[in-house]
Amino acid sequence: MTNIVRESPVSFEKTPKRVENRGGWKVAMAYDKETEPCIVDLSHKPRFDLQDGSLSSFHPFGIAVPETPGMSVLENGFLVNRMNRTQASVWHLDGSPPQLPDDPAYTDVTDAAMCVAIMGKALFSIGEKLTSLDFLEPGKKAPFLVQGPLFHVPAQIVVLSRKPESPALIFTCSRGYGRSMVKAIMDAGAEFNLVPAGEERFTTWIKTIV
Numbered sequence: 001m002t003n004i005v006r007e008s009p010v011s012f013e014k015t016p017k018r019v020e021n022r023g024g025w026k027v028a029m030a031y032d033k034e035t036e037p038c039i040v041d042l043s044h045k046p047r048f049d050l051q052d053g054s055l056s057s058f059h060p061f062g063i064a065v066p067e068t069p070g071m072s073v074l075e076n077g078f079l080v081n082r083m084n085r086t087q088a089s090v091w092h093l094d095g096s097p098p099q100l101p102d103d104p105a106y107t108d109v110t111d112a113a114m115c116v117a118i119m120g121k122a123l124f125s126i127g128e129k130l131t132s133l134d135f136l137e138p139g140k141k142a143p144f145l146v147q148g149p150l151f152h153v154p155a156q157i158v159v160l161s162r163k164p165e166s167p168a169l170i171f172t173c174s175r176g177y178g179r180s181m182v183k184a185i186m187d188a189g190a191e192f193n194l195v196p197a198g199e200e201r202f203t204t205w206i207k208t209i210v
Helices: 123-130 175-188 199-206
Strands: 018-022 025-030 038-041 047-051 072-075 078-082 087-092 106-108 113-119 144-150 153-161 168-174 195-197
Touching (some): 078 153, 113 175, 123 175
Antiparallel strands (some): 018 025, 038 113, 047 106
């Protein structure tokens, strides 16, 4: 039986100090000097697209789909985002990887897109250099979904936390933009000393915001 090797569309110039092989992915678990702000490659995390005319009848992995477009819910390691009347995205961020639900309404889009998280107190200053989208819009409670361009590239962005001590966002876009997108983000974050971090840093961080 042939072992499947899956390559992340995201690449950093820095070499991780510890890597774990998982489901064909080489996952960077940690880097040296993981200061903040930091960026984490999560492209290996399972992500599903859910499309149906009756989204309210679906409970992906036991979680109710938010009723209003732009709303998100983070529960039991899953992030469920309502995109529009008929579509939602389901991202698995923590715990053992789930199986694709046995329902034609679900599509596994993990390999079709890049996914990264950016965390740290300079997050929204960096965000202002990436897009004109408003991550600090009054009245919105994190987590929430914003759909629009990052560097003119269509993306789904979820603001996970706006807490002053632990702001974080996660976004995904077509994998073809992966390398150039990360380079642009690193350039935008250079004045704030943005550095890559491993999955362990993200796992620890996310436990502080739920």
